[in-house]
Amino acid sequence: MIEAHDLSIRIGRRLVVEAATLACRAGEVTALTGPSGCGKTTLLQGLGLLLRPAGGRLAVDGEDATHWPERRRRAFWRERAAFIQQDYGVIDDASLAFNVALRTDLFGQPARGSLPGVREALRRVGLRRPESEPAAHLSGGEKQRLAAARALYRGADVVFADEPTASLDRGNRDRVTGLLEELAGAGAAVVIATHDERLARRCARVHEMARAG
Numbered sequence: 001m002i003e004a005h006d007l008s009i010r011i012g013r014r015l016v017v018e019a020a021t022l023a024c025r026a027g028e029v030t031a032l033t034g035p036s037g038c039g040k041t042t043l044l045q046g047l048g049l050l051l052r053p054a055g056g057r058l059a060v061d062g063e064d065a066t067h068w069p070e071r072r073r074r075a076f077w078r079e080r081a082a083f084i085q086q087d088y089g090v091i092d093d094a095s096l097a098f099n100v101a102l103r104t105d106l107f108g109q110p111a112r113g114s115l116p117g118v119r120e121a122l123r124r125v126g127l128r129r130p131e132s133e134p135a136a137h138l139s140g141g142e143k144q145r146l147a148a149a150r151a152l153y154r155g156a157d158v159v160f161a162d163e164p165t166a167s168l169d170r171g172n173r174d175r176v177t178g179l180l181e182e183l184a185g186a187g188a189a190v191v192i193a194t195h196d197e198r199l200a201r202r203c204a205r206v207h208e209m210a211r212a213g
């Protein structure tokens with residue numbers, strides 16, 4: 001579980017997130033909503049420990065993570081978290097398989113034993129392409145699904161998704177929404193920043209944001 005108490009985040013000199021208090025629980029999808037520019041992405045990145053808070057507190061499973069050193073934050077990203085962001089976190093030059101597993105053998109193929117898991121994750125997000133294909137061939141929406149496949153493959157227990165349905169057509173929007181619910185159903189804390197009202201309505205918790213001063 002990720003909890004924020006009075007969390008503030010500055011970008012440059014500007015206070016973009018002001019005193020946000022929310023709890024993102026395991027087994028639930030939490031939506032961050034609000035008008036464009038209100039700071040949804042910034043808060044998402046703060047909750048994911050990608051941005052350091054300017055004030056307030058952040059806890060991971062009840063442990064104060066506000067001032068975790070780089071080493072602890074890296075361990076959190078490596079062992080527990082997955083980020084789904086369009087055109088972000090996908091390595092264009094690498095194969096689909098490498099992007100899902102982030103591990104290869106000496107020949108640049110997915111490490112032995114991981115290929116069936118990689119194929120299953122790609123199948124579940126509906127990417128019916130050879131796993132050796134470079135990610136550069138994918139559209140923005142397909143890259144989002146590739147990032148979702150990585151979260152599935154890794155069994156991440158905290159999933160952060162920025163506008164996960166933004167560039168998808170209806171069928172794939174439903175598929176990604178279903179996947180996020182499935183991840184939560186398997187026990188993950190799923191946090192999404194979204195404009196998609198249909199998606200927000202399906203979430204267990206909605207944190208509505210206003211523009212900070």
Ligand SMILES: Nc1ncnc2c1ncn2[C@@H]1O[C@H](COP(=O)(O)OP(=O)(O)OP(=O)(O)O)[C@@H](O)[C@H]1O
Pocket residue numbers: 011012016034035036037038039040041042043193
């Ligand atoms: N790297 C940056 N440098 C300068 N300003 C930034 C940076 N990142 C975000 N901001 C500003 O912080 C504010 C909040 O941005 P953020 O992307 O968090 O909002 P958002 O609610 O996710 O917006 P949208 O719904 O349009 O994606 C915006 O005014 C934005 O211009």
